[in-house]
Amino acid sequence: MEVSPEYAVQMHGIVKTFGSFRALDGVDLDVRKQSIHAILGENGAGKSTLMNVLYGLYQADGGELFLNGEKVSINSPTEAIKHGIGMVHQHFMLVENFTVTENIVLGEEVCGTAGVLDMAKARQEVVKIVEEYGLEVDPDALIEDITVGMQQRVEILKALYRGADTLILDEPTAVLTPQEIGQLIKIMRDLVSKGKTIIIITHKLKEIMSSADECTIIRRGRYMGTVDVAQTNEAELASKMVGRHVNLHVEKSPARPGETVLSIRDLHVKDDRGIEVVKGLSLDVHAGEIVGIAGIDGNGQREFVDAIDNLVHAESGTIEVKGRQIQNTTPRNTIETGVATVPSDRHRWGLVLPFSVAENSVLERHNEERFGKGIMLDLAKVEEFARGLIEEYDIRPEGCESQPAAGLSGGNQQKVIIAREVSGEPDLLVAVQPTRGLDVGAIEFVHKSLIRERDRGAAILLVSLELDEVMDVSDTIAVIHDGQIVGSFEQGTVTEEQIGLLMAGGGSK
Incomplete structure (x- = not known):
């Protein structure tokens, strides 16, 4: 021109x-x-x-x-x-x-x-x-x-x-x-x-x-x-x-909620400054259901997820997974109770970037007997396991499973995390900002993965700052404001404007 x-x-x-x-x-x-x-x-x-x-x-x-x-x-x-x-x-x-x-x-x-x-x-x-x-x-x-x-x-x-x-x-x-x-x-x-x-x-x-x-x-x-x-x-x-067709809307069958997998009652949590930011939060998530949390950043989302993962201490209240209280125990206990988490920051919390794709694929599970004995990993078995995930989840390392995770694109890094977390077939999958920084192709993959886990019977807790994502993917939409759930709706029964008003502190339960 x-x-x-x-x-x-x-x-x-x-x-x-x-x-x-x-x-x-x-x-x-x-x-x-x-x-x-x-x-x-x-x-x-x-x-x-x-x-x-x-x-x-x-x-x-x-x-x-x-x-x-x-x-x-x-x-x-x-x-x-x-x-x-x-x-x-x-x-x-x-x-x-x-x-x-x-x-x-x-x-x-x-x-x-x-x-x-x-x-x-x-x-x-x-x-x-x-x-x-x-x-x-x-x-x-x-x-x-x-x-x-x-x-x-x-x-x-x-x-x-x-x-x-x-x-x-x-x-x-x-x-x-x-x-x-x-x-x-x-x-x-x-x-x-x-x-x-x-x-x-x-x-x-x-x-x-x-x-x-x-x-x-x-x-x-x-x-x-x-x-x-x-x-x-x-x-x-x-x-x-x-460069290809992308399905912009999530295709899914109606949810068939089963038993209560996650039950949170009157949870109170302080942030790292000692200020209470989760203020009596209560929430249920059932098997075969995606509950999406809609809210403006800084309203207690990070702290209540960290309490589920036992990364922070809950001041009071209970967190039950399939009837078993897990609050104020250990992260290992959370994992062994059947909880998997896709963290909000894949670089800080999801991956060890200098480690290979294979090594990252067994984080949290490296102590399983199939991957070695005692403190020694059987790298051949770890790499074989990783190759299976690479094929199933279309992870595209430039070389092979021995490539450092730091060399992957953001979308492929997220695929490694999702593959690792869902391959253990958890009872509860907590997905926090799972599509942050991803393009529409990678977003499509993540959403399909969440739907597939829901249809398998897992309970899914989706925490996202992307309101479109919460509205499109969730079966139930719960709005968080000032550390509390201020409204809960079945998908299709509420508008973005109504949700936005509650997110900003307007309206009522």
């Missing part, structure tokens, strides 16, 4: 290598002024790398960059900001005990005589920009006292305060409720109507369809094309992204 001032950003033939790995291989991006442009791709496709080149965090090894029709070179975020480019990262960069105003002006402080900080004038300027763009935020509120959605507005205001005409939003809806997502889309459209250009990195196809004007697809570091969103659909976007 020819260079034109009609485009806010044009990146042509962008190449970026890391050692021998070519992360971007001649990628093009043409973003029209006053539009919302989405960038879509699998994990590791190069989306964030491309935007980091635009923002000056990385320098390209090849290609050209044009802003408003003029060729430029951006070698740092400072230069990007001078060129009118702002970036809101997925993990917000805010000082929690500073006010909204202090965060917005940080690094661009308003000073009076003798270089003294003039907070009154700074506040006036913040109020002015808040009113100009309709981003309703209390300039005097502490960051730690406002919602995640409001914190995101502060990040956007920071970029606007510095004169950004083009805003890059990295996974902007990852931690928002449905209501906050709707508000963000309205904010983006309002910004576009006032002359701004928005680039969003996201894997959420539904949100691309509801917000973006155009979408550029990248696959394995290569440009696959740009589509007019109004002329496409979710299925077409997904197939372009992964």
